[in-house]
Amino acid sequence: MKGVVFDMLRDMVEASWGLEGWNAVLEEAGSEGLYISTQTYPDEELQALVEVAVKVTDQDAATLVFSFGEFMAGEFYQRFPGFFDAADNLLDFLYSVDQIVHLEVRKLYPDAQLPEFTYNRENADEMTMHYRSPRKLCWLAEGLISGSARHYGSFIEMHHSPCMHDGADHCSIRIRVVE
Secondary structure, X not given: OEXXXXXXXXXXXXXXXXXXHHHHHHHHHOOOOOOOOOOEOOHHHHHHHHHHHXXXXXXXXHHXXXXXXXXXXXXXXXXXXXXXXXXXXXXXXXXXXXXXXXXXXXXHOOOOOOOEEEEEEEEOOEEEEEEEOOOOOHHHHHHHHHHHHHHHOOOXXXXXOOOHHHOOOOEEEEEEEOO
């Protein structure tokens, strides 16, 4: 996992639970907390930080990781507004993630291990994203979708089934814009 993800997790924990909260996470996880955004770190390190953050914040893992995804969407907009500004609406943006955003990320970070998305676009207001990744961070994907919807001022309904956490080989996340 790229260091930028660790940096964003730190920023989210500090914003909600202060520097003391982040230091508690680092101490219990046995991490120094020094991350270079362009470096790659073991997935297990992020998992350890999230597991400890669950305890420190008294949230379940799904809620914490979803909230992290929402936070990341805002951070991604601040860092890479062109990706968001190139799309007219939420579903167009989401459709661009695998074909445009991930393509550009791979140019910058050839060693990045990104999730794979395929899409079924039912109509102008509905789409299903099929998520595949050995990391099984589908709750993060849901949070990123929710945070992106907030950016576009869209109200959405999401339905997540099947799910890799229940034994499926992929997750399907159906998004319906209800504005």
